[in-house]
Amino acid sequence: MFEEQWTFEALREWGDWQLEPYLQDTTERLAQLDYLLTGMMDWDYGQLRNNLNTVIEDEKRLRFMVAVRAIKGGVPVQYALGHAPFYGREFNVDRRVxxxxxxxxxxxxxxxxxxxxxxxxxxxxxxxxxxxxxxxxxxxxxxxxxxxxxxxxxxxxxxxxxxxxxxxxxxxxxxxxxxxxxxxxxxxxxxxxxxxxxxxxxxxxxxxxxxxxxxxxxxxxxxxxxxxxxxxxxxxxxxxxxxxxxxxxxxxxxxxxxxxxxxxxxxxxxxxxxxxxxxxxxxx
CATH class of the missing domain: 3.40.50.150 (Vaccinia Virus protein VP39)
Structure with missing residues (x-):
């Protein structure tokens, strides 16, 4: 699908570049990207840190890119991801709720x-x-x-x-x-x-x-x-x-x-x- 392979770190940097014009706060920007990546991979933040140099699958990479573009349009990150945490569980969410x-x-x-x-x-x-x-x-x-x-x-x-x-x-x-x-x-x-x-x-x-x-x-x-x-x-x-x-x-x-x-x-x-x-x- 993609000619060049990307690591999670490269994808995170791409997301940061994409969101910078829309989210001026660097901490908030990276927090949303990390939330998106951990939620997409079903990881905790420690697992994300340990896998920053791992190559991401094309399917996951595409999903992340689509979600980032949605966030650029103002969509809350939870809707972009499709689920949100609540009391230790990940609940499906979209604009209906x-x-x-x-x-x-x-x-x-x-x-x-x-x-x-x-x-x-x-x-x-x-x-x-x-x-x-x-x-x-x-x-x-x-x-x-x-x-x-x-x-x-x-x-x-x-x-x-x-x-x-x-x-x-x-x-x-x-x-x-x-x-x-x-x-x-x-x-x-x-x-x-x-x-x-x-x-x-x-x-x-x-x-x-x-x-x-x-x-x-x-x-x-x-x-x-x-x-x-x-x-x-x-x-x-x-x-x-x-x-x-x-x-x-x-x-x-x-x-x-x-x-x-x-x-x-x-x-x-x-x-x-x-x-x-x-x-x-x-x-x-």
Missing amino acids: LIPRPETEELVDWVLKDQATTDLKVLDIGTGSGAIAVTLASERPNWQVLASDISKDALAVAEMNAKQFSASVTFLASDLFDQINGTFDVIVSNPPYISEQERAVMDESVLGFEPDLALFADDNGLAIYKRLLIELLAHLNPKGSAYFEIGYLQGPTLLALFGALPGVTVALRQDMSGHDRMLKVSRV
């Missing part, structure tokens, strides 16, 4: 550490790529996990991820609780919570490629929470808990809103950066 974030890993970690490992019924609302639901089902195979989303395109990606990891998850097309029957021990959701006012300060790669439906909500980003609040107790078992990812400025407001529900306790938790990021609502 949000790219999983580290903050959501913290939400999942809270659920796993907080809940007994006995049989539980779990609902993930707005599953997107399925990162939350598939991770919970994989880490706790005895849990009965239902995942819903308003987007059938997103559900197609989530189902692909569940199949990839042999995770037992049931998927359902639903606008929040609209098609949900029954009650659950655990409800978890990372809903759209960004206000329209924040659009002006957001990264172009997010605005241009990630789905608006999964990002933005009316009423200063609170609209979806207010809808969830109305039906939450009808679907949450006694002694059950609901876990939500929230915007970093929404903690006090959501604490008050959910705290006004009868017979519940509400707790905020900060992310690794010290920002309010998670909310737990428990029936007493």
Whole structure:
């Protein structure tokens, strides 16, 4: 395919040259290239360093070049690669779903550490790529996990991820609780919570490629929470808990809103950066 063989180091240098006009920060540029190479080869960064002088196969070289050209066009590196890490697994992602974030890993970690490992019924609302639901089902195979989303395109990606990891998850097309029957021990959701006012300060790669439906909500980003609040107790078992990812400025407001529900306790938790990021609502 190519007349001249290239090593991984040569390909990395080519990628750096290609991206330099578009990404001025050298550290960020090389980080994206290394992320792309390690993800493409299923290596860790140590393996990449040890193989910089290894000749890359033509097929991998072509795939890398196509991905770099996509990144030049503003495509997030995770979409260019086709998958993104989440809780130790690589989830398929494309423009139909949000790219999983580290903050959501913290939400999942809270659920796993907080809940007994006995049989539980779990609902993930707005599953997107399925990162939350598939991770919970994989880490706790005895849990009965239902995942819903308003987007059938997103559900197609989530189902692909569940199949990839042999995770037992049931998927359902639903606008929040609209098609949900029954009650659950655990409800978890990372809903759209960004206000329209924040659009002006957001990264172009997010605005241009990630789905608006999964990002933005009316009423200063609170609209979806207010809808969830109305039906939450009808679907949450006694002694059950609901876990939500929230915007970093929404903690006090959501604490008050959910705290006004009868017979519940509400707790905020900060992310690794010290920002309010998670909310737990428990029936007493």
